[in-house]
Amino acid sequence: MKTSIRYRLGVILPSLSLLFVTNVTTEAKTLRIQTGPVTTVETEFEPALVQDNSTDMHLDKAVAALSKGDKSTTTQELKAGIAGLESQAQNQPTSFKDKLLAQAGKLKALLPLIPTGALGNGVLGKAVSLAKLASGGSQLESLVAAGSLLGKASQLTSGLKGIGGALSGLGGSQSAGQSLISTALGTVGKLDQGGLVAKAAEPAAKTQIGSVLNFVKGVL
Numbered sequence: 671m672k673t674s675i676r677y678r679l680g681v682i683l684p685s686l687s688l689l690f691v692t693n694v695t696t697e698a699k700t701l702r703i704q705t706g707p708v709t710t711v712e713t714e715f716e717p718a719l720v721q722d723n724s725t726d727m728h729l730d731k732a733v734a735a736l737s738k739g740d741k742s743t744t745t746q747e748l749k750a751g752i753a754g755l756e757s758q759a760q761n762q763p764t765s766f767k768d769k770l771l772a773q774a775g776k777l778k779a780l781l782p783l784i785p786t787g788a789l790g791n792g793v794l795g796k797a798v799s800l801a802k803l804a805s806g807g808s809q810l811e812s813l814v815a816a817g818s819l820l821g822k823a824s825q826l827t828s829g830l831k832g833i834g835g836a837l838s839g840l841g842g843s844q845s846a847g848q849s850l851i852s853t854a855l856g857t858v859g860k861l862d863q864g865g866l867v868a869k870a871a872e873p874a875a876k877t878q879i880g881s882v883l884n885f886v887k888g889v890l
Contacts, residue, residue, distance in 0.1 A: 725754030725805050726832070729798045736784070737791050744794075745784050752777050755801060758808060764815070766808035769890045773801040799839030800890065806832040807886040814879055819872050823862040826879070830855055833886060840889070847885045854878035 728751035735743035752774045759770035776797055783789035810829040819826065834851045837844040857878055860871035 723832075725751055725758060726802050728754060729801055733791065733795050733798050736789065736794055741784050741787070745781060748777060748781060748784070748794075751798075751801065755805060758805060762808055762812050764808045764811040766804055766811060766887075769804045769887065770808055773797075773804045773890070777801060796840060799836050802839070803833060803836040803886055804890055806836055807883055807890075810879065811883055814876060819858075819861050819875055820868050821862060823858050823860075826858045826861070826875070827855060830858065830879070830882065833882065837889070844889075847882070847889070850878070850882045850885055854882055 728747045732744050732747035732751060735741075735747060755770050755774040755777075759767045759774070780789055780794060780797060806829060810826070810833065813822065813825055813829060830851050834848060837847045837851075854875065857871050857875045861868050861875060863871075
């Protein structure tokens with residue numbers, strides 16, 4: 671009888687062990703399947719929050735090339751910047767669409783002046799600053815329109831500073847615009863602090879950014 675009991679236990683225990691291992695393996699596979707979609711969603715969502723600064727880079731390179739007397743590079747980079755403005759106007763539906771296209775048209779009018787040497791650095795620099803102002807305004811408006819501003823402090827800060835830089839490039843008195851930007855930056859910095867501080871700052875940030883965008887439209 672004792673031998674029979676030991677034999678049965680010897681058969682049952684390995685079977686239970688195999689069942690346990692199988693269940694653990696199955697659960698592990700299930701966990702991997704469940705985490706898959708979460709990773710995919712985050713990967714797809716992130717690029718939508720990234721601002722494209724390639725247009726500004728081409729425009730800045732055009733100005734730099736003209737200051738060096740490199741007419742060929744000036745033309746090439748300016749054309750690339752114009753194409754970027756036109757693409758942004760079509761692919762980023764904001765209230766800045768017409769202003770983007772208008773600035774692109776003004777830059778196109780300067781292209782024939784480059785080979786002749788009739789285009790001065792000051793004229794191109796001011797035209798580029800206006801184009802960058804329109805581009806920055808469109809990007810900032812698009813970011814605000816995307817939904818909640820919580821957790822977007824770095825992107826909003828970058829956008830506001832970009833607009834501030836474009837205003838500085840225009841020369842003259844832009845103190846009113848810079849003051850609006852400074853106020854907005856102070857509020858935007860609270861959006862990543864979390865909790866009640868961030869939630870309380872969001873409505874004010876939207877209002878202040880709206881004031882900045884209205885100012886930009888007035889300049890354009």
